Amino acid sequence: MSTLMNAPDQRRYDADVVIVGGGFMGAATAFFLRQRGRSVILLERGLVGQQASGVNFGNVRRQGRFLPQLPLANRSRAIWGRLPELLGEDVEFLPSGHVRLCYDPVHLDALEEYAKAARQLGLDLELLSQQTVRKRFPYLTHEVAGASYAPVDGHANPRLAAPAFARAAVRAGAKVIENTEIAAVEKDGEDFRATATDGRIFRAPAMLITAGAWGSLLSEQFGEAVPIVARGPQMSVTEPIPYKMREVFGVMTKIEREVVYCRQIPRGNIIIGGSTRGPAFPDIRRAYALPTSTMTQMAEIRRLIPAFGRLNIIRTWSGIEGYMPDDRPIMGPSGKVSGLFYAFGFCGHGFQLGPGVGDVMAELIDTGSTTTPIEPFQMARFAVPVAVAGGVDE
Ligand SMILES: Cc1cc2nc3c(=O)[nH]c(=O)nc-3n(C[C@H](O)[C@H](O)[C@H](O)COP(=O)(O)OP(=O)(O)OC[C@H]3O[C@@H](n4cnc5c(N)ncnc54)[C@H](O)[C@@H]3O)c2cc1C
Numbered sequence: 001m002s003t004l005m006n007a008p009d010q011r012r013y014d015a016d017v018v019i020v021g022g023g024f025m026g027a028a029t030a031f032f033l034r035q036r037g038r039s040v041i042l043l044e045r046g047l048v049g050q051q052a053s054g055v056n057f058g059n060v061r062r063q064g065r066f067l068p069q070l071p072l073a074n075r076s077r078a079i080w081g082r083l084p085e086l087l088g089e090d091v092e093f094l095p096s097g098h099v100r101l102c103y104d105p106v107h108l109d110a111l112e113e114y115a116k117a118a119r120q121l122g123l124d125l126e127l128l129s130q131q132t133v134r135k136r137f138p139y140l141t142h143e144v145a146g147a148s149y150a151p152v153d154g155h156a157n158p159r160l161a162a163p164a165f166a167r168a169a170v171r172a173g174a175k176v177i178e179n180t181e182i183a184a185v186e187k188d189g190e191d192f193r194a195t196a197t198d199g200r201i202f203r204a205p206a207m208l209i210t211a212g213a214w215g216s217l218l219s220e221q222f223g224e225a226v227p228i229v230a231r232g233p234q235m236s237v238t239e240p241i242p243y244k245m246r247e248v249f250g251v252m253t254k255i256e257r258e259v260v261y262c263r264q265i266p267r268g269n270i271i272i273g274g275s276t277r278g279p280a281f282p283d284i285r286r287a288y289a290l291p292t293s294t295m296t297q298m299a300e301i302r303r304l305i306p307a308f309g310r311l312n313i314i315r316t317w318s319g320i321e322g323y324m325p326d327d328r329p330i331m332g333p334s335g336k337v338s339g340l341f342y343a344f345g346f347c348g349h350g351f352q353l354g355p356g357v358g359d360v361m362a363e364l365i366d367t368g369s370t371t372t373p374i375e376p377f378q379m380a381r382f383a384v385p386v387a388v389a390g391g392v393d394e
Helices: 022-033 066-081 083-087 105-120 130-136 159-171 212-223 290-303 304-312 351-366
Strands: 012-013 017-020 040-041 098-102 126-129 147-150 175-176 184-188 191-196 201-204 204-207 228-231 234-236 248-251 259-264 269-276 280-282 312-317 322-323 332-335 340-344
Touching: 012 212, 017 022, 017 201, 022 040, 022 159, 022 340, 022 351, 040 159, 040 201, 040 304, 066 083, 066 105, 066 332, 066 351, 083 159, 098 105, 105 126, 105 147, 126 130, 130 147, 159 175, 159 351, 175 184, 184 212, 191 204, 212 322, 212 340, 228 332, 234 290, 248 290, 259 290, 290 312, 332 351, 340 351
Parallel strands: 012 201, 017 040, 017 204, 040 175, 098 248, 204 340
Antiparallel strands: 098 147, 126 147, 184 191, 191 201, 228 280, 228 322, 234 269, 234 312, 248 259, 259 269, 332 340
8 A cells, every 4th residue: 555645744633533553444444434424544553454454365254253243244244245336446355155164074063053043143054965065066075074155255355455445445535644653542631642653643532443463552551451362374375277266165173284275366376274373473563374384284275175286386474363362353342441442353354354343343433332233342351450541431
């Protein structure tokens, strides 16, 4: 994203809402706040979408999620389908279908139970027998015992999504200010104040923290530290081959090394994820692709789709994602400070949720409530009280 988006260099900036963190969550919320007529400043340390939001696998997957998260995922999916019209840009979203499969027949019951529960929550899944899988996807290994199929889930291009939201937000009147690291956040009377490392000050009566794996470093300044752990999911991409595979495939398993998922993009490359999550170093903003993970991924992808075993990997990468102990994000109002909101720690599954999180957070900040349930994601479930100087509503 171009630094042309930076606002002119004044020393002080004011808006209705200040958002700290220009990933998918921050950019989408800025866009939807402008749709509601709220003035907004989005602050990003580097470039918008440079961290997890820009380097992820690109899965727009609802099935397999924590069931109480499906209403949010459904709201998000509805927006994914309208992105070109909403943003005036294409982020390569393809509702190509998503297949969740298992090798072990004991997991078939779990797939069936999940499908039954998901149906009550607005997600229709088709259960596929072993025979149907063989007929429909003849390139898959005969080891597949069965699958569930989500016809309108799919994938999109993570490099495009967050910047497209930020550009649309700017066109709608938001200030998106990149290359601006926020060192301090505090409540000062009625207003929140975010102070950048270069001394600039940003003020607003509402603040949203969307700082991904770095979220707790900011929330702890309000006395709400959370036990977030940064990890690096492992990714690789192959040389291109003729485009034949529309669906995204993912293995459902309790054995970590068996976890593998893949998709083909129309340019022909196969994108692969899975295996053990690697270490991530949020202080130096690096997460590394581990050679051992690539080897495991290749072994598992060869098992899933034997023909892919002959392909060359042309690039590997990782990214920094924040994980909570219960694998659910922090999303909603602060438990302590009025006017303060959080949306971070999306535990490896935030890409699909991005548009929905933006829409819900904008609704929450604008109206004080949201029509989509987000109670299971409240900050209060983890926040440990720590002493901070002033600004905290007890
Ligand atoms: C390799 C990988 C693969 C993944 N695959 C998928 C997938 O297929 N499907 C899926 O649904 N999810 C996936 N995820 C998860 C998904 O990418 C994330 O959940 C989502 O992008 C999180 O968005 P975010 O805006 O919360 O965080 P981020 O994208 O990390 O954005 C946070 C931003 O805050 C900025 N920031 C932090 N501190 C400050 C500060 N003090 N001042 C200013 N700016 C600050 C950072 O620079 C960063 O840009 C994957 C994640 C990774 C890493």
